[in-house]
Amino acid sequence: MKRLITVLGSTGSIGVNTLDVIRAHPDRFQVAALTAGKQVDRLAEQCIEFKPAIAVVSEASDAVRLEKLLLENNIKTQVLYGPQALVTAVTDSGCDTVMAAIVGAAGLVPTLAAAKAGKRVLLANKEALVMSGNLFMQAMKDGGGELLPIDSEHNAIFQCLPNEFTKAPHSNHGVEELWLTASGGPFRNTPLDQLASITPDQACAHPNWVMGRKISVDSATMMNKGLEVIEAFWLFGLPLEKIKVLIHPQSVVHSMVRYRDGSVLAQLGQPDMRTPIAYGLAWPERIEAGVAPLNLTQLASLHFSEPELARFPCLALAFAAAKAGGTAPTVLNAANEVAVAAFLGAGLPYLQIPAVVEKTLNAIALTNADSLEDILSMDAQARKVAREFIQVLQK
Numbered sequence: 001m002k003r004l005i006t007v008l009g010s011t012g013s014i015g016v017n018t019l020d021v022i023r024a025h026p027d028r029f030q031v032a033a034l035t036a037g038k039q040v041d042r043l044a045e046q047c048i049e050f051k052p053a054i055a056v057v058s059e060a061s062d063a064v065r066l067e068k069l070l071l072e073n074n075i076k077t078q079v080l081y082g083p084q085a086l087v088t089a090v091t092d093s094g095c096d097t098v099m100a101a102i103v104g105a106a107g108l109v110p111t112l113a114a115a116k117a118g119k120r121v122l123l124a125n126k127e128a129l130v131m132s133g134n135l136f137m138q139a140m141k142d143g144g145g146e147l148l149p150i151d152s153e154h155n156a157i158f159q160c161l162p163n164e165f166t167k168a169p170h171s172n173h174g175v176e177e178l179w180l181t182a183s184g185g186p187f188r189n190t191p192l193d194q195l196a197s198i199t200p201d202q203a204c205a206h207p208n209w210v211m212g213r214k215i216s217v218d219s220a221t222m223m224n225k226g227l228e229v230i231e232a233f234w235l236f237g238l239p240l241e242k243i244k245v246l247i248h249p250q251s252v253v254h255s256m257v258r259y260r261d262g263s264v265l266a267q268l269g270q271p272d273m274r275t276p277i278a279y280g281l282a283w284p285e286r287i288e289a290g291v292a293p294l295n296l297t298q299l300a301s302l303h304f305s306e307p308e309l310a311r312f313p314c315l316a317l318a319f320a321a322a323k324a325g326g327t328a329p330t331v332l333n334a335a336n337e338v339a340v341a342a343f344l345g346a347g348l349p350y351l352q353i354p355a356v357v358e359k360t361l362n363a364i365a366l367t368n369a370d371s372l373e374d375i376l377s378m379d380a381q382a383r384k385v386a387r388e389f390i391q392v393l394q395k
C-alpha cells in the first residue's frame with residue numbers, strides 16, 4: 001500500500017524537500033493534497049507534477065489564478081482557499097500522513113486536525129506544538145496516530161531513544177538528559193557591539209542550513225533553539241532541567257541522549273533536511289533520501305560549548321516562558337513572530353526582537369492553555385500588544 005501524503009506548506013523549504021523525497025519513491029508515496037500561502041506559480045508546478053486531489057492557497061484571487069493554470073494543463077485538482085480549507089486538505093483528501101510544514105501559528109489548526117484524525121503527523125511546524133503543547137499531545141493520543149518529529153534535533157533524539165520511550169516516557173529507560181545541538185547561527189562570534197546594525201539578509205545567511213526566512217532569523221537570535229527546548233519538552237516528556245543546549249558550529253551531530261549508565265547516543269549526518277524527512281515518511285524503514293554520505297575523515301574537528309545567554313537573550317526568554325508554562329510559550333511565540341516579521345519587512349532593528357518579546361511577556365497576564373479558543377485568543381492578544389510596542393519604537 002502506498003502512503004498518501006498531504007503536504008501543508010508544500011512551497012516552502014521543508015515542503016520542497018519533502019516533495020523531493022516523495023519524487024524519488026513513486027512506488028511508496030503518493031501526494032493527496034498540497035497547500036501554500038501565496039506562491040501560486042510554484043504550487044501550480046507542483047500540482048502539475050504530483051496531481052493531488054486538493055490544492056489550497058490563502059486568498060480567493062490566488063485560487064482563481066491557480067484554477068486557471070491547472071485547467072490549462074488539464075489537471076483535475078480541486079482548488080480551495082482560506083484557513084478552513086487547510087483542514088479540508090487534511091480531513092477530506094484521503095491522506096494517511098500529513099507533513100506539517102507551514103511556518104508559524106498559521107499551521108496550528110490544520111496540524112491539530114491531523115492529530116485528532118489519527119494521521120501519521122510529520123511535525124516540522126514547531127510553533128504549533130510550542131503554542132499548544134498539552135492540547136496537541138492530547139489530540140495525538142486521542143486520535144491514535146503516530147507523531148514523528150522532523151525538526152533535525154528532535155528527529156535525532158527520536159532516533160537515539162528506544163522505541164518504547166516515546167509511548168511511556170516516564171518509565172525506566174535510563175534516560176538522564178537530552179542534548180540539543182545548535183550551530184549558534186551566523187552571529188556566534190560577531191562582536192556584540194556590531195549586532196545593532198544587522199540586516200535581514202545577514203541574519204538569513206545561515207552558515208550550515210538553507211531554510212525559510214523566519215526560522216533563519218530565529219536561528220540567528222537562537223529563539224529557534226528556545227522553541228526547540230519547548231518542543232522537546234512536549235515531545236519527549238522529560239523535565240525541563242533535563243533538556244540542555246550545546247553550541248556545535250559544525251551541525252554534524254544533530255542531537256544526543258545521555259543515559260544513566262554513561263552511554264551517550266548521537267545521530268550524525270549532513271545538514272540536509274531530507275534525512276529526517278525520509279526517516280519520518282518511511283518509518284520504521286529507512287529509504288534513500290538523496291543525501292550525500294557523511295565523510296568523517298574530511299571533517300577537521302567537532303566542537304561543543306555552552307551558549308552565552310548574554311549574546312542570545314531570546315534563548316533565556318524561551319527558557320523562562322517554558323518554566324512559567326500555561327500560555328507563556330504561546331505569548332513568546334506570537335510576540336516573536338510579530339517581531340521577526342517587523343525585522344524582515346518593516347525595519348525593526350535586530351536587537352529589538354528580544355526587547356519586543358520580553359515586553360510582551362511582561363505585559364500579559366498568563367492563563368492556562370486548556371482549549372484551542374484560549375490559545376488562539378492569547379495568540380491574538382499577544383500579537384496586538386507586540387505590534388503596539390513596535391509602533392511606539394518606530395515613532
Ligand code: NAD
Nearest residue numbers: 009010011012013014036037102103106124125126211212
Ligand atoms: P518557509 O517559509 O520556507 O515555508 C513556509 C510554507 O508555509 C510555505 O509553503 C508558505 O506558503 C506556507 N505558509 C506561510 N504562511 C502561511 C499561511 N498564513 N497560511 C498558509 N500557508 C502559509 O518555511 P520552512 O523553512 O519550510 O519552515 C516550515 C516549518 O518547518 C517552520 O515551522 C520551521 O520552524 C520548521 N522547520 C524548518 C526547517 C528548515 O530547514 N527549513 C528545519 C526545522 C524545522
Ligand code: MG
Nearest residue numbers: 151152153228
Ligand atoms: Mg531544528
